[in-house]
Amino acid sequence: MAVEIREIAQKFERISAHSHIRGLGLDENLRAKDVADGLVGQKKAREAAGIIVRLIKEGKMAGRGILIAGPPGTGKTAIAVAISKELGKDIPFVHVSASEFYSSEMKKTEALIQAMRKAIGVRIRETRVVLEGEVVGLDYNMVPNPYNPTQKIPESATLTLATTDEQKTFSVSGRLALQFLYQGIEVGDVIVIDKETGRVAKVGRSKRAKKKFDIGDYDLVDVPKGRIEKEKEFTYVITLHDLDEANARRGGIFSLFEPASREIDNEIREAVDEQVKKWVEEGRAELVPGVLFIDETHLMDIELFAFMNRAMESEMAPIIILASNRGFAKIRGTDMVAPHGIPPDLLDRLLIITTEPYSEDEIRTIIEIRAAESGIMLSKDALDKLTELGVKNSLRYAIQLLAPAHELAKLRNSGKVELEDVERASQLFVDVSQSSEYLKRWEEKMLGM
Ligand SMILES: Nc1ncnc2c1ncn2[C@@H]1O[C@H](COP(=O)(O)OP(=O)(O)OP(=O)(O)O)[C@@H](O)[C@H]1O
Numbered sequence: 001m002a003v004e005i006r007e008i009a010q011k012f013e014r015i016s017a018h019s020h021i022r023g024l025g026l027d028e029n030l031r032a033k034d035v036a037d038g039l040v041g042q043k044k045a046r047e048a049a050g051i052i053v054r055l056i057k058e059g060k061m062a063g064r065g066i067l068i069a070g071p072p073g074t075g076k077t078a079i080a081v082a083i084s085k086e087l088g089k090d091i092p093f094v095h096v097s098a099s100e101f102y103s104s105e106m107k108k109t110e111a112l113i114q115a116m117r118k119a120i121g122v123r124i125r126e127t128r129v130v131l132e133g134e135v136v137g138l139d140y141n142m143v144p145n146p147y148n149p150t151q152k153i154p155e156s157a158t159l160t161l162a163t164t165d166e167q168k169t170f171s172v173s174g175r176l177a178l179q180f181l182y183q184g185i186e187v188g189d190v191i192v193i194d195k196e197t198g199r200v201a202k203v204g205r206s207k208r209a210k211k212k213f214d215i216g217d218y219d220l221v222d223v224p225k226g227r228i229e230k231e232k233e234f235t236y237v238i239t240l241h242d243l244d245e246a247n248a249r250r251g252g253i254f255s256l257f258e259p260a261s262r263e264i265d266n267e268i269r270e271a272v273d274e275q276v277k278k279w280v281e282e283g284r285a286e287l288v289p290g291v292l293f294i295d296e297t298h299l300m301d302i303e304l305f306a307f308m309n310r311a312m313e314s315e316m317a318p319i320i321i322l323a324s325n326r327g328f329a330k331i332r333g334t335d336m337v338a339p340h341g342i343p344p345d346l347l348d349r350l351l352i353i354t355t356e357p358y359s360e361d362e363i364r365t366i367i368e369i370r371a372a373e374s375g376i377m378l379s380k381d382a383l384d385k386l387t388e389l390g391v392k393n394s395l396r397y398a399i400q401l402l403a404p405a406h407e408l409a410k411l412r413n414s415g416k417v418e419l420e421d422v423e424r425a426s427q428l429f430v431d432v433s434q435s436s437e438y439l440k441r442w443e444e445k446m447l448g449m
């Protein structure tokens with residue numbers, strides 16, 4: 001039973017545009033299939049990404065950087081999402097937009113270093129003495145709550161655990177008994193109690209005790225074998241940032257009142273690094289360098305770039321993946337023009353993957369996949385029209401029209417989107433170039449800066 005703490009890296013709305021993506025769609029020789037795992041075309045970039053995933057899994061990418069560069073709507077973010085799917089849940093993947101570094105809550109460099117440390121996992125192995133068995137008897141000794149006499153709380157309990165080989169009865173404290181109550185532990189459950197910390201975990205329901213008409217979402221498990229008291233190895237992955245926060249919180253009573261998002265002292269991070277290095281040397285832990293994906297990289301300024309460049313030199317640096325749709329652009333905070341608006345010294349050490357505009361057929365297939373993912377039926381004419389808009393305007397525009405066109409179809413009491421729905425949706429919602437044109441036309445009448 002592994003306890004796992006993990007970051008909820010992706011915000012729902014940002015990921016939802018890519019919910020159809022399940023992976024990179026490669027075969028065992030890392031060659032891209034035409035359409036697979038929700039991805040279409042863009043084969044060179046997908047194959048390059050496949051090699052990166054392999055290198056990350058082998059631990060050969062730590063502290064290195066990758067840039068995914070290409071025009072808007074060519075699948076840069078989609079490929080990053082696919083990489084995270086391929087990495088699986090044991091390797092941290094943190095997805096941020098560079099705009100998130102600029103907030104009023106903390107310095108931008110602090111936000112960046114926290115994001116980097118969320119992207120580094122520490123796999124910790126621990127051997128602990130536990131009591132494990134099926135609960136065959138549980139009796140509470142209830143007394144009135146001293147603070148609220150109308151309520152009863154357990155003062156102690158008698159617990160009987162059994163394995164296939166032995167049975168033992170324990171007298172447990174009120175604190176532990178309260179945990180049993182809160183977790184709804186009852187006779188027939190298989191549980192594990194950490195002897196030192198008294199933490200209780202329910203493993204599942206014993207197969208032998210399964211009630212006949214019971215329905216519940218628990219797992220059915222075998223009754224444990226051997227002794228009740230035993231040593232068990234636990235493995236779990238936590239991030240450096242989790243450790244930083246846990247250590248920062250130990251800073252006395254005042255830390256109780258501080259909000260969750262705040263700056264962490266460098267001394268704390270240094271102490272955590274020291275501790276982790278010690279664990280690694282003792283063979284109790286392993287570093288798992290994950291990925292920090294920074295989308296919309298052009299929003300980073302020279303200070304952030306410089307800070308990141310330096311941080312990437314550290315022993316404990318994640319793999320950084322940047323995405324940019326800029327050509328030659330000013331590096332934010334300077335007057336210097338550079339490729340992708342990225343300082344040349346950083347650019348120099350990045351592996352670059354490029355994405356290319358899609359063919360008409362590819363656009364059609366992507367729209368079909370998105371429609372299927374959203375449960376939207378399209379007539380052939382509607383799909384033709386959306387494809388045309390995808391080619392003429394942009395892929396993203398065509399995809400965005402799916403939802404309003406679907407609403408318009410429903411207003412006609414039809415489950416299927418027809419040509420007229422797409423046409424109407426495209427009249428109601430303009431794309432970026434149309435809206436810029438509109439701005440130019442009405443410039444004098446709109447409020448300026
Ligand atoms: N090859 C592909 N296969 C399937 N879906 C794709 C593919 N490429 C892009 N998409 C989908 O098309 C939409 C636009 O792509 P995406 O957001 O990845 O573009 P981008 O290159 O990141 O653009 P920007 O530069 O504007 O950030 C998304 O919904 C994405 O999931």
Ligand SMILES: [Mg+2]
Pocket residue numbers: 076077078295296323
């Ligand atoms: Mg993007």
